[in-house]
Amino acid sequence: MNTQIAPQNQLIDFKVNVNLKLAALWASLMFLYIYVDYFHLYMPGSLKDMLAGKVYVFNVTQGFLSITLVSMSIPALMIFLSVAMSAKVCRYTNIIVALVYIPYTLFNLAGEAWIHMYIGAVVEVILLCLIIRYAWQWPRTLTPSITHNKN
DSSP states (O other): OOOOOOOTTOOOOOOOOHHHHHHHHHHHHHHHHHHHHHHHTTSTTHHHHHHTTEETTEEOOHHHHHHHHHHHHHHHHHHHHHHHSOHHHHHHHHHHHHHHHHHHHHHTTSSSOOHHHHHHHHHHHHHHHHHHHHHHTOOOOOOOOOOOOOO
């Protein structure tokens, strides 16, 4: 009698699609953006400056707020676009947008920056680098080449 005992409670390791990994990375990035900005409100003088219509050296205007909204809408949309776009378009879009957002993220450290802002920027840049890496190393399928024999 030959009986094999299957291990019980074995965890199943699913292969996660690159699109979902990218969407999760963009979602993580957005959470960090939101929390770093939220914690910034606790910095002394921050609310006073906001009430006076100032953000860093910029006057708060409709134009400023519109540009800010557009700049934060792009990574927010990348969550959806990473699962909706075709592989080729998704790959290039993720690489380009992440490359653009690295200096954007670092620019946010201009002026008075506290430790939480540096920690957030480091993690955000790591996430952006992971987005670039996953998109750059997008899995490919090998298609057999067709050769024509002229005999």
